Amino acid sequence: MTSNIIFEARRNCRLEITNELVKEVSEGIYEGTPDGINVWRRLSAGRIHYKAIFFPLEPLPRPTPEFLSNLEEKPLDRSTFYVLITLQAPNGGFPPSVKLANLFGYVSQKQLLKLYKSQCCEERILKINPTVWTTSMILWFLHFLLNEYKSEWGYIYYRAEQFISKEIADLEIEETVVATGRKAVRERFDITETESKINRITRETISITHVRLILKCQQNTGAYPLTDDLARSFGYENTKKLQTTFNTYKNTHSKSQKINPQIWSTIMVLYFYRYVAIDQKKEWYPTFERSYRWLWAQLKGNESDKQECFKIVSSFIKDYHDVKDDIMEMDHDFENEIAEIPSINNPQEFDQKPYGIARIEIISAKNLSQTDSNPYVKISNLATSWIYDDTRVIYNNCNPVWEQVFYIPVYNIHENLNLQIFNYNALLNDTLLGFYIFDLKSIIKEYPNNSYEVKKLKLDVNLIYEESNSGQLSFVADFFLLSELEDLEIITTTNVSIRHLYLLMAYQNQYGYFELTNTLARLFNFFSKKELIKAFSDFVQKDEKVRSLDNKIWGTLLVTSFLKVLLWKERCEWISAYNRAENWLNENVTDLEIEERLFNYSNKFVIQHFNVTQWIDETQQRSVGVLEYHIKSLPYDSLENCEAEGTILSSNNRKVFFTEYNRTMVFHKITFSQIYSLYAFIKGLKQYRKVELHENILKFIAIFKQSVDEVEYLCEYAYDGTLCKYLNQNFHTINWKDKLHFAKQIVSAIKLLHENDIIHMNLNSESIFVHKGNIKINIFKFQNEKFKFPQYVDPHFLQNSKTYILNKSSDVYSIGVLLWEISSCTIPFESELPCNHSLLDAIIQGKRESAVFGTPKEYVTIYTKCWQHEQSLRPTVQDVYTALTSITYNNSTEKKIDVKYDMNHMLDPLNYFDDWHNEATKELKLISSIISTLKKNING
Known part of the structure; x- marks a missing residue:
C-alpha cells in the first residue's frame, strides 16, 4: 500500500484498511480496489487530504542457475520493490534472511553473506554485524536494479543509511562498508561501468557517507579547503586529480587568476550539494548558510566575481557529475528557498540594525618570532573570516608600534574577533606570526531584561602560533551602544563631537562604503535620506556623470567630507575607516577625473551646508594629512646633508647624494594641477605600497615637504638611465640573453600590478629604467604623457581618448611595443617622429613595426599577439609571462627569421651587423648578402 498525504493542520487522522481499499477475491487472496482511496477528511481543526492504493505481494521466483539470464529478459519490477519493503526492520536495517537471499538469486542467507565476504579485504569489516553488510548491499541493489522507482524508495534508503551510520559510528569504516556493498552487487549482477563513471559520483551513486565525509572537511569558518578526503568524496583519486580536472575546465571559461583556490573548492561543495546530494539535503542544509557567508566575505561583496565563479562551478558540476534536467527544476525551487534567508539575500546584514560599535585600538606588539619581519595586524570575524581591516605595515621590526584605531559594527555580541599578525611579503604569501581570539562578551554583557553593560579594557595578551607563544600584542577594546548614540540634537560646528563619529562608524559597511540611511541623513540635519539625496542632486545638477552615480558612492563621499570638515581633530580615530572608504571609491569610480570632481562637490556641499568658515590648520584645509599614513617622511633639513651631483635631470628632478645614508637618489618636485592632482598622487602612493617589494619596481623612498600646491620627495636612482637610453647606448653589446632578461622582468612587474588590480596606463621606454643591468619600472603617473609617446598607447584610446578607459589589455598592448623595441634597440617609428x-x-588602422632580423620566432609571436587591435585577441599578462619564460637562451636561440625590410628605419647596415662578425664562418656569406641587399635598397 502507498499513500500520498498533504497536511493542512497538525492534527491526527486514523487510516482504516476497509473494503474501500482492499477486497478479497477468494479465500486468502486479496487485491486492491481500482481507484483506491482519494479523499479529504475533516479534522478537529482543519482538513487532511490523502491517497492510498493497495498492492498484493507476489511471490519471488525460485532461484535457478538461469537467474541472471532470466533477469535480462524480465527485469525486476515494482512487485520486487514491494517485497523488499517488507524485509526492512524497524531500525532501518535489512537483516540477512532467505527471502533477502532470494532477491539476489541465492537459496540461503549463507550464500548472500559469502558474496559480501568475497569482496571484503579488511579484517575489521568482517567483525561487524552482518546486518550492516546486507543493508549496504541493499543500498546499491536499489540504485542499480530499482532506480526507476527512486521517487518511492527515498525514505527507505534514508532509514537504511541511518542504520549503518548508527551501527558503525566511524565515517572511514562506513565508507569502506558501503563501497564493499557496491562491489558485491556489481559482482553478483554483472554490472559493468566505464572507469570514469565508476569514479564520478552522481545523484544515483552518492551515499550519505559521501556527504558526511564532505561535512567533516568543513572548517569552523564555513570554508572547505581542497584535501584528498574532499577529492575522494567527489569521486577523484586525490587532490591533484581534482585540481587538474577543474583547472583545465576553468581555464577554458575564465581568465581570472586572482580567486583563492579555497574559494573555488567551497563553491564546488555547495553546488555538489545542490546538484548531486539533493536527496541528502537534511544532512548538509544546516551548514550551507555558513559557507555562503564565508564566500561572500572572501569575494568582498563583488557581485560580478561571485556570478562568474558560481556560473563556472555550476557548469562544471553539471558536466562532470551527470546532472539531469529534473535536478535543475528542483534546484530552481531551492534557489527560491534560500533567497528568503536574510544573510544570503543580503549577506552584508546592512538592513539589520547593529547593537553598537566596537572600538579596537591596536597599540603595539613585541618579541615577534621573526626578527626581520614586516608585521601588520589583520582584524577579522572568527566565524565568517570576514576581514574588517588591516593596520599599516611596519618594516623590519619585531617590536612594532601602530597606534591605529578601528571601528567595527557589531550585529552579534556573541561573536569573536580574530587578531592576527602577519609578515608582509609583496612577492609571496604573507606568513602568520601569531594570533589572539578576542571575545566581544568581555566588553559587553547582556542581561535578561535586554539591558547591557559595557566596559573598556586595556589588554596585553600573548600571541599563539602552532600552540606556542609568539610574542605579545597590546590593544584597547571599548564598546558604544547604538541606542545611546541616536538621540542627537541638530549638528553645528560648535556641538559636533566624537559621539557623532561613533554613530557614523556604526553604519560603515564591511566593504568600506557608507549606505545612505535615514539615520545618516539626520547627521547631515536632514529628516530623511530622500531629502539628503535631493539636496546633493540639486547641488551637482549640471554634472550628469556625477548625477548618474549610485547613492552608495554619494553617501560614502559625503561621510568622508563630514569627517574632514567637521571632525578633523579626531582624524587619528577615523583615518583607518576613511582609507577603507577611499579604497572602495577607487574600485567603484574608475574615472579619476570624475572621482576628483566628486570629492570637490562633496567637500563644498558639506562646507556650505554647515556654514564652515574657519579651519583648524592649513593641513585640514587642503586635507593632505593622509599622506603620512602611506609613506614615511624625512625632515626637510636633511637636504643640508646632501650634495647635488652632475646636471639637473629635468626641470623638476635632480640627482642628489646623501652623505648620511651614503646613497645617491633622485629629488623630485611636483606641482599639482588639474592634470595631476594631490588626490592622484595619494592614489599612486597607495598602489605603490601594494607592489613596492618587487625587485623591478622603482623604489619610492620618502616625502620631504608638503604644501598646498606641491610635494617634494625622493626616489631610487637608476644608474643606467632609461630603457630607451640604455638600448641606444648598448646596441653593439646587448645580446638575446640580455633582451630576454629585460623582457621577463618588465612582464613580471606588470603581472604583479595586474594581480593587485593596478593598471600602469603609461608604459614606455622613458618610464622604465635600467639599474645595474636590471629593469626598474616607475609606476607613478606624474603627468598626462599618454600623447607624448603615442606609439605605445592602445589604439582604441588614440581613437577616442575622451570616452575610452585604459585597462589591463591596454598595458598588454604597450608591452608588445616594448618587446619589439627591446628586440630592435630602436624607438618605434623613430623616423616618423614627432608623431x-x-x-x-x-x-589606429593597424600599422605596426616589422620583425627585426635575428629575433626568435617565439618572441615575435608573443609581441604580435600583444599588439593586436582587438582586445579580445590579446593575451593576459600572465599568458605573456608564461610564454616568455618558456623561451630559454642558448646558442640556438638566435634563430633567423625571414628578413622583412622596412625602409623607414635607415640603419647603417655595417653597424647593425657589427656584432655578428665574430660568428662562425658559415654565417659570413649570409651577412654579406644581406648587407649588399640593404645597400642597394637604400641607395636605390
Missing part, C-alpha cells in the same frame, strides 16, 4: 595625425591614424 603627427597621419602616423596616429596609421597606428
Whole structure:
C-alpha cells in the first residue's frame, strides 16, 4: 500500500484498511480496489487530504542457475520493490534472511553473506554485524536494479543509511562498508561501468557517507579547503586529480587568476550539494548558510566575481557529475528557498540594525618570532573570516608600534574577533606570526531584561602560533551602544563631537562604503535620506556623470567630507575607516577625473551646508594629512646633508647624494594641477605600497615637504638611465640573453600590478629604467604623457581618448611595443617622429613595426599577439609571462627569421651587423648578402 498525504493542520487522522481499499477475491487472496482511496477528511481543526492504493505481494521466483539470464529478459519490477519493503526492520536495517537471499538469486542467507565476504579485504569489516553488510548491499541493489522507482524508495534508503551510520559510528569504516556493498552487487549482477563513471559520483551513486565525509572537511569558518578526503568524496583519486580536472575546465571559461583556490573548492561543495546530494539535503542544509557567508566575505561583496565563479562551478558540476534536467527544476525551487534567508539575500546584514560599535585600538606588539619581519595586524570575524581591516605595515621590526584605531559594527555580541599578525611579503604569501581570539562578551554583557553593560579594557595578551607563544600584542577594546548614540540634537560646528563619529562608524559597511540611511541623513540635519539625496542632486545638477552615480558612492563621499570638515581633530580615530572608504571609491569610480570632481562637490556641499568658515590648520584645509599614513617622511633639513651631483635631470628632478645614508637618489618636485592632482598622487602612493617589494619596481623612498600646491620627495636612482637610453647606448653589446632578461622582468612587474588590480596606463621606454643591468619600472603617473609617446598607447584610446578607459589589455598592448623595441634597440617609428595625425591614424588602422632580423620566432609571436587591435585577441599578462619564460637562451636561440625590410628605419647596415662578425664562418656569406641587399635598397 502507498499513500500520498498533504497536511493542512497538525492534527491526527486514523487510516482504516476497509473494503474501500482492499477486497478479497477468494479465500486468502486479496487485491486492491481500482481507484483506491482519494479523499479529504475533516479534522478537529482543519482538513487532511490523502491517497492510498493497495498492492498484493507476489511471490519471488525460485532461484535457478538461469537467474541472471532470466533477469535480462524480465527485469525486476515494482512487485520486487514491494517485497523488499517488507524485509526492512524497524531500525532501518535489512537483516540477512532467505527471502533477502532470494532477491539476489541465492537459496540461503549463507550464500548472500559469502558474496559480501568475497569482496571484503579488511579484517575489521568482517567483525561487524552482518546486518550492516546486507543493508549496504541493499543500498546499491536499489540504485542499480530499482532506480526507476527512486521517487518511492527515498525514505527507505534514508532509514537504511541511518542504520549503518548508527551501527558503525566511524565515517572511514562506513565508507569502506558501503563501497564493499557496491562491489558485491556489481559482482553478483554483472554490472559493468566505464572507469570514469565508476569514479564520478552522481545523484544515483552518492551515499550519505559521501556527504558526511564532505561535512567533516568543513572548517569552523564555513570554508572547505581542497584535501584528498574532499577529492575522494567527489569521486577523484586525490587532490591533484581534482585540481587538474577543474583547472583545465576553468581555464577554458575564465581568465581570472586572482580567486583563492579555497574559494573555488567551497563553491564546488555547495553546488555538489545542490546538484548531486539533493536527496541528502537534511544532512548538509544546516551548514550551507555558513559557507555562503564565508564566500561572500572572501569575494568582498563583488557581485560580478561571485556570478562568474558560481556560473563556472555550476557548469562544471553539471558536466562532470551527470546532472539531469529534473535536478535543475528542483534546484530552481531551492534557489527560491534560500533567497528568503536574510544573510544570503543580503549577506552584508546592512538592513539589520547593529547593537553598537566596537572600538579596537591596536597599540603595539613585541618579541615577534621573526626578527626581520614586516608585521601588520589583520582584524577579522572568527566565524565568517570576514576581514574588517588591516593596520599599516611596519618594516623590519619585531617590536612594532601602530597606534591605529578601528571601528567595527557589531550585529552579534556573541561573536569573536580574530587578531592576527602577519609578515608582509609583496612577492609571496604573507606568513602568520601569531594570533589572539578576542571575545566581544568581555566588553559587553547582556542581561535578561535586554539591558547591557559595557566596559573598556586595556589588554596585553600573548600571541599563539602552532600552540606556542609568539610574542605579545597590546590593544584597547571599548564598546558604544547604538541606542545611546541616536538621540542627537541638530549638528553645528560648535556641538559636533566624537559621539557623532561613533554613530557614523556604526553604519560603515564591511566593504568600506557608507549606505545612505535615514539615520545618516539626520547627521547631515536632514529628516530623511530622500531629502539628503535631493539636496546633493540639486547641488551637482549640471554634472550628469556625477548625477548618474549610485547613492552608495554619494553617501560614502559625503561621510568622508563630514569627517574632514567637521571632525578633523579626531582624524587619528577615523583615518583607518576613511582609507577603507577611499579604497572602495577607487574600485567603484574608475574615472579619476570624475572621482576628483566628486570629492570637490562633496567637500563644498558639506562646507556650505554647515556654514564652515574657519579651519583648524592649513593641513585640514587642503586635507593632505593622509599622506603620512602611506609613506614615511624625512625632515626637510636633511637636504643640508646632501650634495647635488652632475646636471639637473629635468626641470623638476635632480640627482642628489646623501652623505648620511651614503646613497645617491633622485629629488623630485611636483606641482599639482588639474592634470595631476594631490588626490592622484595619494592614489599612486597607495598602489605603490601594494607592489613596492618587487625587485623591478622603482623604489619610492620618502616625502620631504608638503604644501598646498606641491610635494617634494625622493626616489631610487637608476644608474643606467632609461630603457630607451640604455638600448641606444648598448646596441653593439646587448645580446638575446640580455633582451630576454629585460623582457621577463618588465612582464613580471606588470603581472604583479595586474594581480593587485593596478593598471600602469603609461608604459614606455622613458618610464622604465635600467639599474645595474636590471629593469626598474616607475609606476607613478606624474603627468598626462599618454600623447607624448603615442606609439605605445592602445589604439582604441588614440581613437577616442575622451570616452575610452585604459585597462589591463591596454598595458598588454604597450608591452608588445616594448618587446619589439627591446628586440630592435630602436624607438618605434623613430623616423616618423614627432608623431603627427597621419602616423596616429596609421597606428589606429593597424600599422605596426616589422620583425627585426635575428629575433626568435617565439618572441615575435608573443609581441604580435600583444599588439593586436582587438582586445579580445590579446593575451593576459600572465599568458605573456608564461610564454616568455618558456623561451630559454642558448646558442640556438638566435634563430633567423625571414628578413622583412622596412625602409623607414635607415640603419647603417655595417653597424647593425657589427656584432655578428665574430660568428662562425658559415654565417659570413649570409651577412654579406644581406648587407649588399640593404645597400642597394637604400641607395636605390
